[in-house]
Each structure stands twice: as structure tokens, then as C-alpha cells.
Amino acid sequence: MTSPRPAEDLLRLDRQICFSLNAASRAFGGLYRVLLKDLGLTYPQYLVMLALWEEPAGAALPVKRLGERLRLDSGTLSPLLKRLEANGFVRRERSARDERSVLVTPTEAGVALKERAAEVPRGIARATGFDLAEIEELRERLNRLTEALDAATPG
Template sequence: MKLSVENLVCFDVHAASRALDAVYRGVLRELGLTYPQYLVMMTLWERGSVTVKELGLALRLDSGTLSPLLKRLEAAGLVRRERSAADERSVLVGLTPEGEALEERACDVPEHIFRAAGLEPAEVAELQRTLRRVVASLDASSR
């Protein structure tokens, strides 16, 4: 088989990611968030206050990426960072009242993305199962 970009699974994943980013960019503009900021907010809406380390692990982001992102969210008044009373080395990230209120405005984002992608709920679930299996396999093979 001749090498071709069209035959690379990684290219399909990359192209899908870029297409999703473009749709998210338009939808999230109304909320004043970037996609990585949206992921942080989603995590905080779901879990409440978490440490920076926990947030990085959950989102697969290193501290060099996460720190400036949190700084911008804090400057926007959506999150607060504070040292943990239990462990001074640990920084907790939590929502401000403004950050909590933003959740209601963001609740339609997933549905908008599903519609834009042209996927039915069952197809989304199957795609997620497949992608999670691929990620787990790739993580295991890169160790």
C-alpha cells in the first residue's frame, strides 16, 4: 500500500479534532471561553473544588498549560485558586459565583455539538467507547 495521508487513522482523528475545535470555538465564543477553559469549567461544575494536580490528571494537561489557563479564568472572575489548608504545597481550584452561574448558559453546548456532528446519541456512545479503548491502548503501548 502506498503511503498517503488519506490512509492514516491519525489524520482522520486530527481532522475530526480540528473540525470539532472550529464548532466549539463558535459556540463557546458566546460564553467567553476557549475549549480548554470549557473543559476546566466542565470539570469544576461536575466535581466542585479540586487540586491543580487532580485537574491536570483529569484533563491530561501539564502544569505549564494549566497554570496560564487557570490564571485567565481567575482574571475573568470564574474561578479562584487558593492554597490548601491541609497541604500548603497543594493549590485548590474552585468556582466563583460567576463561574457557577455560567453553567446554566453552557448546558446546551453538548447538544449543539451533537447536532453539528450529525450523530445520534447511540453513535456518540459508540464513538466514545471506541476512542476510549484506543486511548487506553495507546497509553499502554507508550509506557
């Protein structure tokens, strides 16, 4: 059995999981910026397109559900969607059934972008040097971490 670490050791910056996750997130952000430049997308816009590409062809996704899937509030999501619409990748329209609901659909250009975007995960894999099994294991562990933190966070 290991002995407890002294407080000074526990409080070292390089021992903080939050710092490691933040550093990895920033590094990923820089890599995604490079990989997404040719697609004309930012990382958050890429996430929106990924969510839309998962829907059946031609299906619209309500903005509210899109926000839930991406863990983004409407104040963050709306400008992303406006920019994607201005770039011709998505179309936004009010629902005929519920005027309060806005539906988002990828345009032809947005659908065509999917094929070119397939290179992005390959580029990430090459940059990390991880094989697909390692990437999948890391993703699963991060999902478990997120679920645990969500459960531990009040409200």
C-alpha cells in the same frame, strides 16, 4: 480473507487514522470556538469548567488532580486557570493543609455559567448529525483507543 494491502496503499494520507483524528479534532476545535464564544471560554477553559462542575457544589479540586483528569501538565494548566480567575469564573487558593497544593473552586459566576454551557453539547450533536447513541459509541471507541495507545506507549 482479504489480501494484504500494498505498502503504497497503506501509506496514503487518507488511510492514516492519525490524520483522520487530527482533522476531526481541528474541525471540532472550530465548532467549539463558535459555540463557546458567547460563554467567554476557550475550548481548554471549557474542559476545566466541565471538570470543576462535576465536583460537589462548593468543593475545591487540587490543581494536580485537575491536571490528571484533563491530561494537562501544570505549565499548560496554570495559564488557563489564571485566565479563568481573571474572568471571574474560578478562585485559586493554597490548601490550608498542604501549602504546596493549590485548590480551584468555581465562583458564583462559574457555577452560573454551567446552565448556559448545557447548550454546547446539543450544538455539537446538531452539527455532527449523530444521534446520542452514535455519539456515545464513538466516545467509547475513542476512549478504548486512548487506553490502548497509553498502554502501548513506553514511559
